[in-house]
Amino acid sequence: MQEAHSTDSGKTGETRATAAAGSSAALTNMVEATALKREWPSGFTLGPIDFVAKAGETIAVFGKNGAGKSTFFQLLSGSIDRTDGDLKILGTKMNPDASSLRRRVGYLPQESTLPEWTTADEILTYAAKLLELPNPDEIVEQQLKRWDAVNWRHRPICKSSHGMQRRIGLAVSMIHDPDVLILDEPFNALDIVNGRTLQQAIKDRSVRGKITLISIHTPLLAAEICPRAILIEGGQVFELTTWPSLSLTDRAKLIETRFFGVGH
Amino acid sequence: MTEMAGMAEKKEKNGGNGKPATLLTDALVPIVLQEFRRLYASLGHIFTTGLATAVVMALFMYIFGDFIGEKLPLINQGIADDAKFYFTLAAIIFSAAALSRWIRTLIYEQHGWLYSLKMFGQTDSHLSYLSSLVCGLLLILGLTVTAILLNYLFNPLPPSLWAITLVLVPASIVYLRATGPRSIQKRQRAPHSCQNTTEHPLVSWRHTRVLSGNWPGANLRVLAVVPILFGTTSLARHSPVVLAQMCCLIGGIILSWTVPFLIAEDLRVTWIERQSAVNHEQWLGAWQKIFQQWTKPIFITTTILCLFSFSVNSANTNEPFALFTSPQLTAAVGQSLLAGLLAAFPVWLAPAFIMQIDGRHVMTNIVLLTLIGMFTGTAIIAVPVLAPALYFLNREAHRYQGGRFARGSFN
Numbered sequence: 001m002q003e004a005h006s007t008d009s010g011k012t013g014e015t016r017a018t019a020a021a022g023s024s025a026a027l028t029n030m031v032e033a034t035a036l037k038r039e040w041p042s043g044f045t046l047g048p049i050d051f052v053a054k055a056g057e058t059i060a061v062f063g064k065n066g067a068g069k070s071t072f073f074q075l076l077s078g079s080i081d082r083t084d085g086d087l088k089i090l091g092t093k094m095n096p097d098a099s100s101l102r103r104r105v106g107y108l109p110q111e112s113t114l115p116e117w118t119t120a121d122e123i124l125t126y127a128a129k130l131l132e133l134p135n136p137d138e139i140v141e142q143q144l145k146r147w148d149a150v151n152w153r154h155r156p157i158c159k160s161s162h163g164m165q166r167r168i169g170l171a172v173s174m175i176h177d178p179d180v181l182i183l184d185e186p187f188n189a190l191d192i193v194n195g196r197t198l199q200q201a202i203k204d205r206s207v208r209g210k211i212t213l214i215s216i217h218t219p220l221l222a223a224e225i226c227p228r229a230i231l232i233e234g235g236q237v238f239e240l241t242t243w244p245s246l247s248l249t250d251r252a253k254l255i256e257t258r259f260f261g262v263g264h
Numbered sequence: 265m266t267e268m269a270g271m272a273e274k275k276e277k278n279g280g281n282g283k284p285a286t287l288l289t290d291a292l293v294p295i296v297l298q299e300f301r302r303l304y305a306s307l308g309h310i311f312t313t314g315l316a317t318a319v320v321m322a323l324f325m326y327i328f329g330d331f332i333g334e335k336l337p338l339i340n341q342g343i344a345d346d347a348k349f350y351f352t353l354a355a356i357i358f359s360a361a362a363l364s365r366w367i368r369t370l371i372y373e374q375h376g377w378l379y380s381l382k383m384f385g386q387t388d389s390h391l392s393y394l395s396s397l398v399c400g401l402l403l404i405l406g407l408t409v410t411a412i413l414l415n416y417l418f419n420p421l422p423p424s425l426w427a428i429t430l431v432l433v434p435a436s437i438v439y440l441r442a443t444g445p446r447s448i449q450k451r452q453r454a455p456h457s458c459q460n461t462t463e464h465p466l467v468s469w470r471h472t473r474v475l476s477g478n479w480p481g482a483n484l485r486v487l488a489v490v491p492i493l494f495g496t497t498s499l500a501r502h503s504p505v506v507l508a509q510m511c512c513l514i515g516g517i518i519l520s521w522t523v524p525f526l527i528a529e530d531l532r533v534t535w536i537e538r539q540s541a542v543n544h545e546q547w548l549g550a551w552q553k554i555f556q557q558w559t560k561p562i563f564i565t566t567t568i569l570c571l572f573s574f575s576v577n578s579a580n581t582n583e584p585f586a587l588f589t590s591p592q593l594t595a596a597v598g599q600s601l602l603a604g605l606l607a608a609f610p611v612w613l614a615p616a617f618i619m620q621i622d623g624r625h626v627m628t629n630i631v632l633l634t635l636i637g638m639f640t641g642t643a644i645i646a647v648p649v650l651a652p653a654l655y656f657l658n659r660e661a662h663r664y665q666g667g668r669f670a671r672g673s674f675n
Binding site for chain 2: 077078079096097099100102103105106107108109111112113114115116117118123126127129130131172173
């Protein structure tokens with residue numbers, strides 16, 4: 001694994017993403033990106049990125065709007081193809097046609113619009129059928145219970161609250177218990193109870209050796225649930241190397257310093 | 265004391281925010297500015313689409329001008345007049361329906377004008393008055409422009425059509441006022457369940473979720489029947505076959521316009537499918553299957569209608585069953601099959617072109633499908649042996665737009 005250059009590490013403890021990831025050799029590389037690059041016709045380029053995530057890691061992804069987080073997530077989930085470089089998920093090359101591999105990744109986009117006149121029950125059943133899950137009814141029931149949506153299962157989405165719609169979106173992305181889960185702003189619109197349910201679900205995933213990447217704009221929340229953090233800026237991914245060793249408040253301060261400068 | 269009571273009354277009238285609201289500055293100006301901003305943001309897109317359409321239309325006329333000029337004079341005056349009348353009537357009714365739909369979206373939908381104005385502190389009486397005023401003005405303006413345009417194209421427009429136009433304005437206003445607020449949600453039917461079908465989930469989901477709730481698509485499907493019925497039945501009145509075939513082509517093109525509406529609606533929520541490992545081929549394949557299911561009945565019905573009209577045509581001659589005993593039968597069957605093909609191929613071909621530019625842009629795709637339908641259809645009418653080329657066109661177009669499912673989605 002190549003050692004990447006340090007950028008302003010004195011202030012914020014950043015290095016290119018691969019550096020810190022190599023610290024735990026016992027874990028398997030479940031996500032491995034090498035010189036991964038995606039160019040858009042608009043001129044925006046993400047990468048080249050070197051990134052490794054190991055089993056059981058929960059990673060906070062920080063970045064301003066338009067920094068390239070969504071592109072990064074779409075690449076990891078196999079929704080779009082890379083322009084250059086290499087991306088392996090669970091040791092297999094990822095691309096949009098690798099159906100069986102993509103079924104081991106879950107992705108909740110920031111704008112997770114749901115069909116208006118469908119119900120939670122129908123959407124989850126549809127997702128279960130697309131993923132060819134065994135016992136779809138049982139799995140749908142479990143998800144509805146987990147996200148406290150049993151009583152609203154037959155209510156049209158357009159008649160449900162924004163928080164309920166977000167919970168259904170979360171249930172869809174986690175229905176197949178993916179090995180790699182990517183959540184873009186998952187806490188938006190969630191109430192305190194369901195926020196806690198999500199935190200617990202993420203912790204459970206980590207214990208079971210599954211990877212979770214979370215885009216998050218609340219430093220303290222990220223500090224609490226993510227032992228590792230990366231920053232996407234200008235189409236590059238940087239590892240926040242000092243993050244794991246800091247206390248919760250210091251982690252939050254690190255992010256404040258990174259975005260607003262020293263003495264903010 | 266009186267002054268204070270008056271102020272309190274005024275405050276209450278203005279929604280209780282304490283600020284006097286005027287209709288002009290607090291209501292009309294912001295919404296007009298909002299529409300100008302929207303128009304300005306789309307200016308480049310509109311200009312490019314308009315220019316490209318003009319260039320391609322000019323090219324079409326240059327290529328097929330002679331062919332059309334040779335065939336059109338064959339149509340006798342009676343049928344031509346009937347065609348003009350019914351097409352103009354359909355155009356006026358369609359314009360009224362489209363305008364009403366647009367006004368409903370503009371004014372009554374969530375985040376529409378009424379919503380914005382309520383946020384600005386307008387009273388309910390102001391809002392009611394304003395919605396009537398704007399509905400009326402937009403409808404009068406829209407239908408007048410349509411009628412003037414049609415009058416210019418089909419000079420002179422018959423008085424009965426002017427009368428229908430005039431009746432449609434108050435009828436549309438009454439309809440809009442009666443069904444306006446919250447009507448969008450009420451109007452959409454909750455589709456029936458798709459959970460117990462044996463079809464692939466991607467196809468059954470679209471059958472039950474997208475097709476049944478998409479109103480522009482449903483209206484266009486009905487509208488497409490008009491030219492097909494007119495064209496096929498006109499054969500019974502000794503009209504030239506080319507007229508019937510052109511009508512079938514127009515019907516087919518109108519039917520293909522449903523595809524952009526359906527795809528754009530679908531792309532809003534496709535993250536569920538992308539995160540469930542559905543790729544471009546599978547997603548487009550589901551749509552292709554649905555449109556192929558449409559294609560067969562359209563082809564068969566149009567062909568049978570044409571054959572029926574041919575037989576009626578033959579029955580009106582001195583030898584009622586001459587068609588079935590003469591070599592003309594082969595020609596009649598051939599021409600009927602061609603009419604069926606012209607009605608069916610645009611919607612069959614549409615999925616191959618829908619993601620070429622951007623599946624989210626409905627108007628761009630309507631223009632694209634119209635141009636492709638016109639070019640291909642006219643070429644097939646002129647040289648029917650070109651029909652098998654449709655297969656290769658479909659295959660190559662599919663290949664060219666491969667993998668654009670993710671790029672064309674909203675999330």
